[in-house]
Amino acid sequence: MSLRWQQALQRAWWHPGESAWSLALRPLSWLVRAVVAGRTWRQSRPDAQARLVEQRRAAGLDACPILVVGNLIVGGAGKTPTTLALIRWLQTQGWHPGVVSRGYGRRGTGLCDVGPTTPATECGDEPLLLHRRSGVPVCVNADRLAAAQRLRELHPDVNVIVADDGLQHTRLPRDAQLIVFDARGIGNGHVLPAGPLRQPWPDTPPARSLVIYNADAPSTPWPGHLARRRLAGVVALDTWSSSQRQPPQADTLHALQTRSRTHPVLAAAGLAEPERFFTMLERQWGLHIVRHPLPDHADLSALTWPDGVDDVIVTEKDAVKLMAMASTPGPRIWVAPLDFELPDAVSAQLADWLMPWHPPSSRSAAP
Incomplete structure (x- = not known):
């Protein structure tokens, strides 16, 4: 779908009331509701639950906790930053996490064990970012249960699995869920395609679920926790792309701020909500910018910048698709990593839920 049509549809989704789009698409939403209702009924049957337990045992995952990060809406709400924050917290507790993901937007269809040089077109931009930022093993497949089994076979030290964007993938068993919302909440409250919801809105969160708001205040009726988030600084794309990762430097950001007063920085973002x-x-840095939204999950291999641009700043999600530009002539490209911390109450509840698996001592935690 073109950027223009994406923007038009999303305006309808996030409009507080009815729109011509939502009214026209409502009959299709009824079909989606019927499909979801049938799937929910089948999964609630005792034989379906027993089958999940047996599939988990057969895949060798019965002794490995599975944590799912996801949301109820289409598009980004902060799942990837939440997944990274969860990985970091697990490492501080002495766990050895691995990640499974669908790999949305990739061209490949088979199972992919992600490495630092795996093309984003083969594994997806978000799985590649998760691997490069965290260093943990990541396996991609449409069947997340098969991906989890393969992950453990290839990386036997993994003792907890994090499923990125796996909330609706009910074939994958789970021991806890982190459900993420941003400031937009559930939009107009309609199910796809009349609205942004992937499933009908329930009155209460599912069992063993923690709700995290990637926002300044809760944006749905569900009780939840506010995440702490901020931009960490800027790093040159060639430095960010190298194997020797370096933290952002304050003087680099200060120089960029100074230049932006006379030559605004081109801010490019291929996100579901680039305005954020x-x-x-x-607001955080006082940068003078020119907005340059890009389609979410777009292939950026043929991307060109407008004439006269000296500096470009991008998200890490886009940086994984721009690494080939690190050594080519053109404007200076800067990457702005996002730091995201789990709320203390979320960490405490997860620690309690993980106790049955006898978690490793935090004395062996990763630095």
Whole structure:
């Protein structure tokens, strides 16, 4: 779908009331509701639950906790930053996490064990970012249960599995869920395609679920926890792309801020909600920017920048698709990593839920 049509549809989804789009697409939403209702009924049957237990045992995952990160809406709400924060927390507790993901937007269809040089077109931009940022094993497959089994076969030290964007993938058993919302909440409250919801809105969260708001205040009726988030600084794309990762330097950001007063920085973001990134650049750092939204999950291999641009700043999600530009002539490209911390109450509840698996001592935790 073109960027223009994406924007038109999303305006209808996030409009507080009815729109011509939502009214026209409502009959299709009824079909989606019927499909979801049938799937929910089948999965609630005792034989289906027993089958899940047996599939988990057969895959060798019965002794390995599975944590799912996801949301109820289409598009980004902060799942990837939440997944990274969860990985970091697990490492501080002495766990050895691995990640499974669908790999949305990739061209490949088979199972992919992600490495630092795996093309984003083969594994997906978000799985590649998760691997490069965290260093943990990541396996991609449409069947997340098969991906989890393969992950453990290839990386036997993995003792907890994190499923990125796996909330609706009910074939994958789970021991806890992190459900993420941003400031947009559930939009107009309609199910796809009339609205952004992947499933009908329930009155209460599912069992063993923690709700995290990637926002300044709760944006749905569900009780939840506010995440702490901020941009960590800027790193040159060639430095960010190298195997020797370096933390952002304050003087680099200061120089960029100074230049932006006379030559605004081109801010490019291929996100479901790019305005959130643009606003953080302005409010947190006071950067003078020119907005340059890109389609979410788009292939950026043929991307060109407007004439006269000296500096470009991008998200890490886009940086994984721009690494080939690190050594080519053109404007200076800067990457702005996002730091995201789990709320203390979420960490405490997860620690309690993970106790049956006899977690490793935090004395062996990763630095």
